[in-house]
Amino acid sequence: MSATDRTTRRYAQTAVQKAALIVGIVFLLVGIAGFIPGLTSNVDRIVFVGHGSEALLLGVFQVSILHNIVHLLFGVVGLWAATSFAASRNFLIWGGAVYALLWLYGLLVPVDSAANFVPMNDADDWLHLGLAVGMILLGLLLGRRQAVTGTARA
Template structure:
């Protein structure tokens, strides 16, 4: 960057890919926290640590457990941490998408099953969300450019 670049551009060195990772991190953190708030999570008193017996429903739609919420919190923390690096942000999005693909496939086979394999309570809404996260994270990780998120006005350079 040139010495004449606006102060905001010099002050913020984040790339667009870093902002995308940061946004995913914040959203995952908020979802993880929301899963522990009665009212936002219906049937909160039925929440289990893990397993299909948990009837707690985030926003009345997504089946959650303590383990499920903890995974969201972990994804959020990692998203915030990797946002410091463009390369790490890209890897977070791509590999996070792959992990959600595995979780989506897992949900297709275990949703509604009442056995030990169903240790993360998932319902159809969760499965659709995980598929959407898979596609969004992988595509964003591949196609979002690494360039600066804050562009200097060419007239000031």
């Protein structure tokens, strides 16, 4: 690898950067879809925060305005993270850790509790587990090669 290649940042160049980009795009699409009638049922009964939101993305996943904003923010962070190897790896691993915590939170907090402010239903809980496992594995597996060779760039 030449000195120019090592110092020039390329957007979504490595596998882990591409994974962060794809995950970011998916989060952006999900965040937008949460506001679109047809993709989200009962969108007219969406609330900003709380378990009382009756809006269901794809008729399954309970969403609120806050929930959709969080998806949009995760998407923006994923797009930004794709600018570097380290940021992409960190986004996937730590973002996956956040989703693991959300999964545990969803298991421990009753659906109709005031503490369920995001809101989340059972479908959300299991999706969060899948996201946690998937993101962490992507970060660890795709982030290994460059990290092991010591050529990772921030």
